[in-house]
Amino acid sequence: MKPIQVGLLGIGVVGAGTFNVLKRNQEEIQRRAGRGIEITMVADLDVARAQSIVGSGVQVVNDARAVIANPEIDIVIELIGGYGIAKALVLEAIAAGKHVVTANKALLAVHGTEIFAAASAKGVMVAFEAAVAGGIPIIKALREGLTANRIQWIAGIINGTTNFILSEMRDKGLDFGVVLKEAQRLGYAEADPTFDIEGVDAAHKATLMSAIAFGIPVQFDKAYVEGITKLGATDIKYAEQLGYRIKLLGITKRRAADAVKGTAAGIELRVHPSLIPSKRLIANVEGAMNAVVVNGDAVGTTLYYGKGAGSEPTASAVIADLVDITRLHTVDAANRVPHLAFQPHTFDKAMGTLPVLPMGDVVTSYYLRLRVADQAGVLAKVTGLLAEAGISIDAVLQREADEVGGEGGAAAVAQTDLIILTHDCVEARMNAALAQMQALPTVLQPIVRIRKEELA
Numbered sequence: 001m002k003p004i005q006v007g008l009l010g011i012g013v014v015g016a017g018t019f020n021v022l023k024r025n026q027e028e029i030q031r032r033a034g035r036g037i038e039i040t041m042v043a044d045l046d047v048a049r050a051q052s053i054v055g056s057g058v059q060v061v062n063d064a065r066a067v068i069a070n071p072e073i074d075i076v077i078e079l080i081g082g083y084g085i086a087k088a089l090v091l092e093a094i095a096a097g098k099h100v101v102t103a104n105k106a107l108l109a110v111h112g113t114e115i116f117a118a119a120s121a122k123g124v125m126v127a128f129e130a131a132v133a134g135g136i137p138i139i140k141a142l143r144e145g146l147t148a149n150r151i152q153w154i155a156g157i158i159n160g161t162t163n164f165i166l167s168e169m170r171d172k173g174l175d176f177g178v179v180l181k182e183a184q185r186l187g188y189a190e191a192d193p194t195f196d197i198e199g200v201d202a203a204h205k206a207t208l209m210s211a212i213a214f215g216i217p218v219q220f221d222k223a224y225v226e227g228i229t230k231l232g233a234t235d236i237k238y239a240e241q242l243g244y245r246i247k248l249l250g251i252t253k254r255r256a257a258d259a260v261k262g263t264a265a266g267i268e269l270r271v272h273p274s275l276i277p278s279k280r281l282i283a284n285v286e287g288a289m290n291a292v293v294v295n296g297d298a299v300g301t302t303l304y305y306g307k308g309a310g311s312e313p314t315a316s317a318v319i320a321d322l323v324d325i326t327r328l329h330t331v332d333a334a335n336r337v338p339h340l341a342f343q344p345h346t347f348d349k350a351m352g353t354l355p356v357l358p359m360g361d362v363v364t365s366y367y368l369r370l371r372v373a374d375q376a377g378v379l380a381k382v383t384g385l386l387a388e389a390g391i392s393i394d395a396v397l398q399r400e401a402d403e404v405g406g407e408g409g410a411a412a413v414a415q416t417d418l419i420i421l422t423h424d425c426v427e428a429r430m431n432a433a434l435a436q437m438q439a440l441p442t443v444l445q446p447i448v449r450i451r452k453e454e455l456a
Ligand code: HSE
Pocket: 158, 159, 160, 161, 162, 196, 201, 308, 309
């Protein structure tokens, strides 16, 4: 049978990896797919460089629309990225009846509803394994492998750049700014690392996992996003002393209404630095690696680990999608695996309409660090405010003035750090208690608050 023909839009690091792996493993891939898969046309602004990667047997053009217009092309791979031209090209490819494979998490997290609806209407597939956690087949696992389960929660280290920075901060006791510069010098962080360090990239990925896990539409605009730029070496050190590591987690959870706790039913969707017990496997995921923990009611807790970026790891995910499409493209569209795991018409029913909860309604536990005047009654006052708010304390650590740096000993008022771990409470309640604590004259600096997840 004639090989399925693929057009590639953008041949950068991942595109080149995809071309090379397809070629290298073509025989095994063909045996799996039941048909050859060939990239026969590439669009890239740098035609000469693109041609040098793919050789003379592949047509290279500088106009992506020429690929979409080619009637021989069955599948278009979009590796341009971003929400701009990539969105227009994906929609045009769908309108032209092409199946689409993309690694573009930003595009799908923000415009997924429109794109998946257009694809369903046209009867084509949009596959995006490479959009979340690079080479880890987490989309396949959530959408198909765990399909028997009522998924309860997902927590993932889904941004390698920030995990590399946090690992270095912990290993070397350095602050964020110093490590970021080093990460940029080594090529781990982009020249403009905003999406990574501010948590936006992780939130795009968490948004996609949330939709697939709970059968809700993609709703990036409802995600809570907090990056790692304000983290200091001090808190990483204290967390370690308490048996925790700090990781940037993408978290999504199903939450039932609870009249006693005063919580509403809905879906939590949030990205922020989190303390997690050092003994958890995911706490030991270091450097640029990714890992995702998924908890389902039948399977229990499962863990997926691997490279979240890079040429061939991401190509591995792109090609898995090419094989899926090659196997399924002749199947009646209604019998294919739905884009977001759940049949789209169920999105306006029951679970599908569950709201993404505002951050004030989220339930979690906390690490608090208060720089306070080292005077009698300060601890009692602080813990009293937490007790009044109904927030239960799990552990307290006090670091003496001479341990908290020169500032402590040299300051007019002797100072100390109070570190408090709490049990779970509703975030709005913690916000109110924090405002009261911050207003105490004996609390000398802005309170550090980092959320904590036990992931039990
Ligand atoms: N920049 C991402 C990371 C990879 O650092 O993990 C692509 O999403």
